[in-house]
Amino acid sequence: MSPGAGEAYLVFRAGGERFGLAVDRVQGVARARQIVPLPGAPPEYAGVTFVRGEPLGVLDAVRALGCRPEAAVRIGGAGGGFLVILEGERHALLVDRIESVEEIPAEALTPASAESGTVRGIVSSGESALRIVSVDEVLGGGKR
Amino acid sequence: MKRAGQKDEALHRKDFLAETDGLLEESRDALADLAKAGGEPPPGAVNALFRAIHSLKGLSAMMGFSGLAGFTHELEGLLDALRMGRIDLSGDVLEVVAEALEAVAVTAGRIQAGEQDPELPHGTAARIRRTVAAGRSRDVADDGSGPRLPPDVDRMLTDYERHRLRESARRGRRLAFFTLELPVDSFESGLRKAMDEVARSGELIGTFPGGGGRDPTRIVFRLLGGLPPETPLDVVASLAGASSSELLECGGTALQGEPAAPLPTQVPLSVRATGGTVRVPLEKLEQLVNLTGELAFSRSALKRSLGKVLSSATDRTARFEAQKAFADLDRTVTALGRAALATRFVPVEQLTARLSRVVASMAPSLGKELTFDVYGGETEVDKVLAEELADPLLHIVRNALDHGIEPPGEREARGKPRAGRLTLMVETRGRMVVFTLADDGRGMEGEKLIRRAREKGLLSPFEPDPPDPLELVFLSGFSTAERVSEVSGRGVGLDVVRANLAKLKGNVRVTSTPGRGTTFEVQVPMTLVLVESLLVRTEGFYLALPTSGVRRAFRADPARVERRGETAVIVDEGEPLPLFSLATHLGLGSVGAAMDDTVVVVEQGSLRAGFTVSSIEGMEDVIVKPLADVIPRSREVTGAAELPGGSVALTVDPGLLLESALPRGPSNGGKR
Known part of the structure; x- marks a missing residue:
């Protein structure tokens, strides 16, 4: 990528923190409806839900992104929150709020350390830090 | 029930x-692509048009519409000349094809109105012939300068493939072989994907089987692009997904770009439908089913909010109207x-x-x-099921033709008709559809089958004779190795047929009488979509159990439940029935919680056990959507369904x- 050229990120909030996901990995967003827990699924899974007639595995962003591991997974009922539907992955991420789509120049991104798990880099300008997360890492963690 | 031979002609x-309508639609689409393309006809579009007209010719001849069959034969000749490069794609050619398609559409309308064998316009037929004749002088000869192919592939090339190969070389394209090694029981999807990929990257010139194949579980194809x-x-x-690729040496000279013939910007295309049917891609139908599911969800939400609003409404008339x-x-x-759902x-x-x-088509050649x-x-x-059944049924039919039915002389010698x-026979039994295919051929002898299985090492010398020797024909390696004829095709055995039917939640059985014939059922x-299910609630969750795996349900008196070691058991229908809490077993409830008293008896083959649930909500036909493999969960949970009220049920596979509930081995408490 040339200097100054930016990549677009969908910015959302989960567990009080701000995260960004590359928009080309996002198929769409939807209001969360009934999410049914899946027996035998890892703890970061909120369960399964239907979006436009197709069942999707739902990862709770709070747990999957490791921001507040002690936070309770929200399950059952119509619940609150939004789903970030991941492109071609049959999965969605359950988040608290969708904020915006932002273009972020490559040089604004501080690469995260290898131990940061799902977080690829951090953008520190503005009101609070924006953590850029990797879809593959998030899904890899969920499937493990 | 109708007999096909006497079936009414109207049907x-x-x-x-309906078929003609579909073929005309495909032809018009292909013609529109040709019109957009400019001077060099895109091979995909020319071929699609050629294939559609070729099919139409065959169908017309089969139905006895000789006028239409003759006309489409002429049109097929023109398209063949076009795809073989004997005539150029020009405005005239496009016009004559459009005119011919219109004539076919009009003829189909006349057939629909009851005409027996309508004649087609002589003028259009003559114009087709003139167009083909005008191109004859430009016949493309093989000057031997084309690319060199391995001899086994060279022998398999059709004239058309040879022509495309030369064309590709002439245009300076890179010619390459892609070798695929695919699992024999599921090669279709891998092959389709590879063919699409090569076509997307340039042009798929040909697909050739064979060339290797030491591993009997894999089948090899070579794609020429x-x-x-x-x-x-x-x-x-x-x-x-190719295991290797290889660039071919090219003897031809590259084309430096030829001027394209001017084309008319618009080709007259008829959009008239003839048969009262419309071909709709399956995805559109699925979208329709999904959207009706969404609508049902919105209806439930509306019902809830309407209830709240109306409970405080004072205007009685407005309340009634709402x-x-x-x-x-x-x-x-x-x-x-x-x-x-019915559209499927x-x-x-x-x-x-x-x-x-x-x-x-096959019987005379044999x-x-x-x-x-x-x-x-x-x-x-279900349309999807009909598609999936085509290959297994075709295989059984080919098998009967090839191995079951005797040649006429042999039949006469045995006192049978030549x-x-x-x-x-196709019939429904409950929610199953049953295909019974019977031949009056030579039948199968159990002893011979056992002998053959032993010769092939499928039964060890120490193993006793199986109780049902006919089941041996479904063993991998039994039916494929002896003779792979042209008819039985690619050497795929009945084991693959059974495995593919199992994927459709179906089965195949065989019975046979030596000398009298064989019957496959x-x-x-x-449908794989709509599943009659027993809906149960436990720990606040809805679970759907397909009724095909449920024997009965009853309320158990807790006093009758005994403990035998780790397992709770209740005597049901005179036999001990192991009892489990469904919620605890699936990890939905807390371990050690008191068992509910509603028991659902789940049965599959010789296995049977009772699962306790909080309540039974009833029986529903639910649209089951399989969960993707990438979604981790207990393996008993195979899918999910949206219920009419907007709730989501997980579907549990009884088998x-x-x-998972019953311990393996003869000592388990389950009835075996």
Whole structure:
């Protein structure tokens, strides 16, 4: 990528923190409806839900992104929150709020350390830090 | 039930017209692509047009419409000249093809109106002939300068493939072989993906089987592609899933760009439908079913909020009107849901007609005489299922033709009529559709089958004779190795047929009487989409158990439940029945919680166990959507379904539930 050229990120909030996901990995967003827990699924899974007639595995962003591991997974009922539907992955991420789509120049991104798990880099300008997360890492963690 | 041989002609005509409509639509689409393309005809579009007209010719001849068959034969000749490069794509050619398609559409309309064998316009036929004749002088000769191919592939090339190969070389494209090694029981999807990928990158010139094959579980194909010079070969190979790729040496000279012939900007295209049917891609139907599901969800939400609003409404008239409007909406949404599902169902006749065509074309080449009767072709099954059943049924039919029915001389010597008889009976039993295919051929002898299985090492010398020797024919390696004839095809055995039917939640059984014939019975559920299920609630969750795996349900008196070691047991129907809490077993409830008293008896084959649930909500036909493999969960949970009220139920596979609950071995508490 040339200097100054930016990549677009969908910015959302989960567990009080701000995260960004590359928009080309996002198929769409939807209001969360009934999410049914899946027996035998890892703890970061909120369960399964239907979006436009197709069942999707739902990862709770709070747990999957490791921001507040002690936070309770929200399950059952119509619940609150939004789903970030991941492109071609049959999965969605359950988040608290969708904020915006932002273009972020490559040089604004501080690469995260290898131990940061799902977080690829951090953008520190503005009101609070924006953590850029990797879809593959998030899904890899969920499937493990 | 109708007999195919005496079936009323109107039904045949209806099918013919529906098929003609579809082929005309494909032809018009291809013609529109040609018109957009400019001077060099895109091979995909020319071929699609050629194939559609070729099919139409065959169909017309089969139905006895000789006028239409003759006309489409002329048109096919023109398209062949075009695809073989004997004539150029010009405005004139496009116009004459459009005119011919219009003439076919008009003729189909006349057939629909009841005409027996309408004649087609002589003027158009003459114009087709003139166009072909004008191009003759430009016949393309093979000057031997084309690319060099391995001799085994060279022998397999059709004239058309040879022409495309030369064209590709002439245009300076890179010619490459991509080798695929695919699992024999599921090669179709891998092959399709690879063919699409090569076609997307340039042009797929040909697909050739064989060339290797030491591993009997894998089948080898080589795809020949013509790719633009800058195409990275390794990337195409990787996307196509090829195990290797190889660039061919090219003897031809590259083309430096020829001027394109001027084309008219618009080609007259008819959009008239003839048969009262419309071909709709399956995805659109699925979208329709999904949207009706969404609508049902919105209806439930509306019902809840309407209830709240109306409870405080003071205007009685307005309240009544709102309730009535909602009741109307409720009825319509329910009816729409049913109608949307019904669009997926097709008469099984569409499938059996294909089988009949195969039998008709294959029997003479094998030197066999036979009649093929179909009963129950009007039975309807899910379109997806009909497609999936085509290969297994075709395999069984080919098997009967090749190995079952004897040659006429041998039949006469045995005191049988010269012509063999093959009968296909289609009927529904409950929610299953059953195909019974019987031949009156030589039958199978149990002893011979056992001997053959021992010779092939499929039964060890120490193993006793199996109680049902006919089951041996479904063993991998039993039916494939002895003789791979042209008819039995690619050497795929009945084991693959059974495995593929199992994927459709179906099965195949065989019975046979030596000297009298063999009968195969194939059973599959009518649809994979709609599953009659027992809906239960436990720990606040809805679970759906397909009723095919549920024997009964009852309320248990806790005093009758005994403990035998770790397992709770209740005596049911005179036998001890192991008892489990469904919620605890699936990890939905807390371990050690008191068991509910409603017992659902789950049964699959010889396995049986009781699972306690909080309540039984009733029986529903639910649309089951399989969960993707990438979603981790207990393996008993195979899918999910949206219920009419907007809730989501997880579907539980009874067989897998029993497997995980009951310990293996003869000592388990389950009835075996």
